Amino acid sequence: MSLPRYRDPAAPVPERVRDLLGRMTLREKVGQLNQRMYGWDAYTRAGGGPRLTDAFRAEVAAFDGMGALYGLQRADAWSGVGFADGLDARDGARTAEAVQRYLVEHTRLGIPALLVEEMPHGHQALDGTVLPVNLAAGATWDPGLYADAVAGAAAELRARGAHLALVSALDLVRDPRWGRSEECFGEDPYLAARMTEALVEGAGRAGVAVVLKHFAGQGASVGGRNSAATELGLRELHEVHLAAARAGVAAGAAGVMAAYNEFEGLPCVANRYLLTDLLRGEWGFEGVVMADGTAVDRLVRMTGDPVAAGALALDAGCDLSLWDVGFTRLDEASERGLVSEEALDAAVARVLTLKFRLGLFETPVPPPVPAAGRLPDPAELGERLAAASVTLLSHEGGVLPLSRTPGAARRIAVLGPNADSLERQIGDYTAPQRPGTGITVLDGIRAAAPPGTEVVHARGCALVGDDLSGLPAALAAAASCDVAVLVLGGSSARSGDTAFEANGAAVTGTGTPTGMTCGEGVDLADLALPAGQRALWEAVSASGTPVVVVLVQGRPHALPEVPAASASAVLSAWYPGPRGGRAVADVLFGIAEPRGRLPVSVPRSAAQLPVFYNGKDHRYRGYVDQSALPRHAFGHGLSYTSVEYGPPRLSAATVDAAAPRLTCRVTVRNTGSRPAHETVQLYVRRLTGGTSWPRVRELRGFARLDLAPGTEAEAVFTVGHETLASVDRALRLTVEPGEIALETGPASDRTREARLRITAAAG
Known part of the structure; x- marks a missing residue:
């Protein structure tokens, strides 16, 4: 008797997905879109070593399968998991194996689950490596070093049987009163984009797929208030808040997480423009969209009931829920005509495609990594x-x-x-x-x-x-x-002593939680x-x-x-x-x-506030009672030596908008007595032309130079479409004619410029 097509590892993934999808009942399909259970509720250590709970078995039985299981390895104050009752590395791997074995052996189609873990700055598990927070990673301006650290942390996650890492990468610190500022790479879209690429690449070395949080614009919440409204327009969204997501998708991210904030009156998890028209239509993204925790059920305030809430999110382009009731009732939504069979099947197909591409049907739990192949110590x-x-x-x-x-x-x-x-x-x-x-x-x-x-x-x-x-x-x-x-x-x-919301955020209001002045839910006015x-x-x-x-x-x-x-x-x-x-x-x-x-x-x-460096350039003179400039500007950082920057030198004074290409060089000399590790920064400042009011300046490159005392070196930047492009009236990245200044220096407020003329394409 031959194996079903979906069981054949040699078959193309689309064929395997199509075959499996054709065998599934409506309830089984709904189960593949659910991630309702907290992973720490799937096991217990009562009476000895870890074993699967009746609650886990009941969750599997409800859908004859499970799409994803969140946080099997998670340990922290919110989950209540610690060393007494949690999973160390060995027990974590064994429990992950037990979960997958149960799903394969006790469900009709034997579909393994995606095991999803938080990896915000290292794996959030007992004995997992903790890295510096993302804001610290951004302060290195060193994507290569960050990618190496991520690879090591991801290897730990994969060794415990997990497949998907949830990592904040897409939010920007536009208002530092926001408690989640530490989860961002910084305030700048270009820097965040480079670090996001490094994140996806580093995790991929260890065989871990990344879901990028949060899509989109969450860092622009009014007043730095967590999960609050934004006042973003389409241009601000495209110019500032989409660069990291676009880079992460191009680098091969497996998924994005729809943010809590609303855009144009719709929460991101219900925003079809963001999740379908832009992400899938314009960018060609083929991965999964995951809801942020309880985000689907929050839509009940709009729809009136959880069935319609689930249907609204699915129709917008959300594939996988997180701790929600709404997605568990998508079969009811289908029967009521609130979602089409095509939309439901498309979401299920995306989840199954990810499972096949990650090799879950062949190796749901990875084999041990041989010592010779281990990644560097994270x-x-x-x-x-x-x-x-x-x-x-x-x-x-x-x-x-x-x-x-x-x-x-x-x-x-x-x-x-x-x-x-x-x-x-x-x-x-x-x-x-x-x-x-x-x-x-x-x-x-x-x-x-x-x-x-x-x-x-x-x-x-x-x-x-x-x-x-x-x-x-x-x-x-x-x-x-x-x-x-x-x-x-x-x-x-x-x-x-910390009180938590249903999604794990700290409860705040008047006063500060004990010992916390920062973190999710801990926003400051001062x-x-x-x-x-x-x-x-x-x-x-x-x-x-x-x-x-x-x-x-x-x-x-x-x-x-x-x-x-x-x-x-x-x-x-x-x-x-x-x-x-x-x-x-x-x-x-x-x-x-x-x-x-x-x-x-x-x-x-x-x-x-705001004091981010790349605001619109309306030449504001400042407040009467204090400076409008920051204490220290974006890109600032001193060393124990002294350096001198020469002027930027361009290989051409004029380029064609259709095919712009030149080099920008700047010489940096260490004039002190100690080594210098200099981060040379390249900014673009529009002087004339363009279809949108220009920003003060925008980071478009950086390079590291290591200089011994008394020596000099040259930073060389290749300037092309990506460097010179701006968002046009059609919201596309376009090189527009006009005059710009290419600026180089050690910080955004200490630059020297060379001017470049961009001419319109001939014909």
Whole structure:
């Protein structure tokens, strides 16, 4: 007896899909579009090792199959899973195998499930590698290093049997009051696009497919309010918020997640223009569209009942639900004529196509990776990523790098609420860490300090509030030391005291959840550091001891004017991950040079928002009471040496719009005494012409140069269609005639220009 066509691995995927689809009942089809169950409810450890639950068996029986299972390996405060009842790497792989074996052996057609896991900055599982958050990855401006780190983390996820990684990549920090700023690569579409490509490529090396979150425009929510409305128009959407998605789709992303926000009056999960006309029609995307958690059921406010809500999302182009009731009743929607058979089959076909392409029917659980084929250690790569992200914002008096001369009598005070807290440097969407693991900033400084150095520690104040009971001890420590390292910032650490929404976001309103000042659901109206931290900074600065401020944070906090007497240096370390303390210490002591560059603009206050660098160029003069410019501009970052940039040199002064091609060169010289790791940035600024009002400038390239003291090197940019294109009236990327300035420099506010004329295509 021959195997069914869909069981033949040699058959083309479209034929296998068509054969399997033709064998399915309506209820089985509906089951393939559902991802209703929380994965941690699919197993229990009661009475010994993990085993599948009756709830899992009932979910499978309800549809004679399962489309996808979310979060089998997930562990955190929201899921309630920890080391006592969760899955380590070995048990995780075994449980994934048990899930697939049950589906194959106890369903009529034996269709395996997609096992879907969160991989926001490493795999969110017990003993999974935690990488620096995306905002830190963006601060490296190093897609290659990020791709390597992603590959290692994805290999862990795949070894546990999962296939799909959910990763925030598409949102932009247009308002840093938004609690999910840490999940973004930055404020700029070009930088986000390059990092998104690296994400998809890196995960693909480990055989993991990526679902990109969130499509589209979620970072433009009004007031930085989570899941709130946006006021985006089509042009703003295309010019700013679609670049990363377009790049990720072109790089081979398996899916996109429809965001919570609405666009043009419709939530993204019900927006046919976004999910069908644009994504599939214009871009040719053939992957799956997944709803964000409970997003389908939120449509009941529009439709009046969950059946119609599910039908609305399916008709718009959503293929796979997440924790929703609406999609479980798509058979009712079909019977009521709310969805067509063609639309239902098309969604099922996309899910099945992904399963076939991932090889689920042949190897639902991957074989062990041989030692010779293992990818680099992701924890080590995460530490390198953290070191590359540390950004030197200001530096006066040459206090850095700290001396490493052995035997020199020296005392260092390490102060502040984030100096010795692992949980506050690892960010949101993070599994519990085993006791004794990780390296805090205090640990890192103690390890890096040369013999004979005494390191003293005092917290000084709490993370939030104005309790300064610890201030006297901190002042005494600072006064007795040669330098004070003040570690301030924020925290996205969840705890058992945190209350959660149904989708896992922290519950907020009036007041802040215990220990959290950032993270999903934790938005701020005021971006200033909390009162206690500001008071500690001021008091320690007044002690006369040189002060180095390290900001461990998930968003750019608004920084006051920092005179030299207040702080000798200010650095941003973002959330650098479990080994981030050593990465910070390496930069402080000059073991590593500061390489980070700002992926976001740092505001002076929340009152001046927005401050992103690439706004429309209406030549606004500024507020009466304060500057409209940021404290530190996008792309800014200092080093321990000095560099000089020559002017940009173009290979042509005029190009044809139909086939523009030239090179832009700039010479950079290290004029100091230490190595320089320079990120040379290329911007485009329209001077005349075009069909839309121009932006101030737009990033269109960057290159890294490593320069020994006294040497120079040349950054060379190939300038073509992608560099010069802008969104025309038809919302297409087009090279339009006119005059532009190609600008190069170390930051968006420190550039030199060369002018280029673009002529209309002949004929």
